[in-house]
Amino acid sequence: MNKDKALLAYTLRLGDNALVLGQRMVELVAAYPELEEELANANFALDYLGQARMFYTYAGELEGKGRGEDDFAFLRDENEYRNFLLLEQPNGHFGDSIAKLVLYESFYLLQLEALVNCADTRIAEIAARAQKEIRYHLRHNSQWLIRLGDGTDESHSKAQGSVDDLWRYTGELFAPDEVDNVFEAEFDGPDLFKIQDEWRSNVAAVLEEATLTKPEDGFMASGGKEGRHTEYFGYMIAEMQYLQRAYPGAEW
Amino acid sequence: MTIALSREQVLEWLAAVVDPEIPVLTIADLGILRDVTIGDHVTVQLTPTYSGCPATEVIEKSVIDALSEKGIENVRIERVLSPAWTTDWISDEGREKLREYGIAPPETGASKRELVHGARTIACPRCASVNTAVVSEFGSTACKASYKCNDCLEPFEYFKCI
Numbered sequence: 001m002n003k004d005k006a007l008l009a010y011t012l013r014l015g016d017n018a019l020v021l022g023q024r025m026v027e028l029v030a031a032y033p034e035l036e037e038e039l040a041n042a043n044f045a046l047d048y049l050g051q052a053r054m055f056y057t058y059a060g061e062l063e064g065k066g067r068g069e070d071d072f073a074f075l076r077d078e079n080e081y082r083n084f085l086l087l088e089q090p091n092g093h094f095g096d097s098i099a100k101l102v103l104y105e106s107f108y109l110l111q112l113e114a115l116v117n118c119a120d121t122r123i124a125e126i127a128a129r130a131q132k133e134i135r136y137h138l139r140h141n142s143q144w145l146i147r148l149g150d151g152t153d154e155s156h157s158k159a160q161g162s163v164d165d166l167w168r169y170t171g172e173l174f175a176p177d178e179v180d181n182v183f184e185a186e187f188d189g190p191d192l193f194k195i196q197d198e199w200r201s202n203v204a205a206v207l208e209e210a211t212l213t214k215p216e217d218g219f220m221a222s223g224g225k226e227g228r229h230t231e232y233f234g235y236m237i238a239e240m241q242y243l244q245r246a247y248p249g250a251e252w
Numbered sequence: 253m254t255i256a257l258s259r260e261q262v263l264e265w266l267a268a269v270v271d272p273e274i275p276v277l278t279i280a281d282l283g284i285l286r287d288v289t290i291g292d293h294v295t296v297q298l299t300p301t302y303s304g305c306p307a308t309e310v311i312e313k314s315v316i317d318a319l320s321e322k323g324i325e326n327v328r329i330e331r332v333l334s335p336a337w338t339t340d341w342i343s344d345e346g347r348e349k350l351r352e353y354g355i356a357p358p359e360t361g362a363s364k365r366e367l368v369h370g371a372r373t374i375a376c377p378r379c380a381s382v383n384t385a386v387v388s389e390f391g392s393t394a395c396k397a398s399y400k401c402n403d404c405l406e407p408f409e410y411f412k413c414i
Binding site for chain 1: 300302303304305306333334335336337338387388389390391392393394412414
């Protein structure tokens with residue numbers, strides 16, 4: 001894989017991750033049990049959608065075929081998305097959503113912090129903007145996981161169940177493929193092995209404070225980076241793309 | 253372009269464009285108006301605050317409209333991401349306007365502060381008491397949190413420090 005292809009693929013993945021997680025959070029808008037979390041979730045979702053737009057716009061420029069943010073977001077098929085499987089998992093209950101965010105954002109923040117120093121100026125600039133937002137998210141979401149884990153017997157057992165269920169999707173975050181390797185070599189991109197070590201110790205610290213048990217590493221699901229998704233993903237994008245598919249070119 | 257335009261003149265006109273969500277602040281007060289260059293086009297450099305801030309596009313349109321009123325049609329907007337915007341760029345005048353509007357202005361020193369959140373004291377914009385409490389870390393827009401004053405009992409918004 002050449003340098004240009006890797007840069008485009010890497011940028012699209014960043015966009016796909018932000019979009020898919022943002023869309024899952026959008027599904028919860030107006031469904032949270034209390035106002036503060038409602039606002040937090042909507043604000044956080046907006047950050048992700050904003051980041052997705054910046055990555056997609058850049059991907060369109062790199063590709064040079066006239067595609068823009070909307071084309072990438074709304075007019076691709078399921079197997080063209082390269083997001084992590086973790087992010088497309090259904091929202092489940094509140095503990096599931098929080099556990100997903102803590103596991104992912106603990107990774108994403110480290111990825112962004114590394115990207116700030118990468119050799120591609122545009123990615124570095126977007127990462128510099130985004131890392132401030134994700135730092136704020138992670139602080140908030142970690143506090144929730146701690147409160148749930150160290151809360152009542154029921155919240156503890158539910159939060160433990162959420163972490164256990166989602167753990168199998170965390171292996172994919174740190175399994176470098178050709179795109180990751182070329183991006184790391186050519187653009188001084190993130191070292192996923194180094195990030196994995198830091199992620200393990202950061203996540204372990206939050207779980208410990210939450211009185212939760214770190215699951216054993218067992219079977220790890222993968223495929224998102226190759227466009228092989230879990231069954232939930234098709235339903236998600238069917239809803240997300242409905243308007244553009246039914247009314248092509250529709251605008252506000 | 254037939255009329256000779258100066259950068260300073262254009263900046264002065266643009267300094268009157270207000271933020272749609274906090275209309276007491278201009279884009280100059282906020283520190284998001286970065287620069288203007290005059291060539292074949294008038295290029296206006298703006299910095300987004302939050303990645304997903306819905307005001308960004310409204311502000312870009314307001315900039316185009318403001319220059320259009322002055323007879324300048326050849327306008328390009330350039331989004332400048334780096335260095336990333338920080339609340340430290342809000343001018344002193346902007347901070348005073350925020351306070352008068354009922355929003356507690358952000359603390360300065362964002363880059364350090366964000367790491368050691370928690371130990372901050374936010375003064376009530378109405379009575380200046382520091383006996384205040386956070387109601388919600390989130391508010392009506394991505395950039396604000398909700399507070400209340402324990403002395404004058406008024407709820408107020410705090411412009412988050414990032």
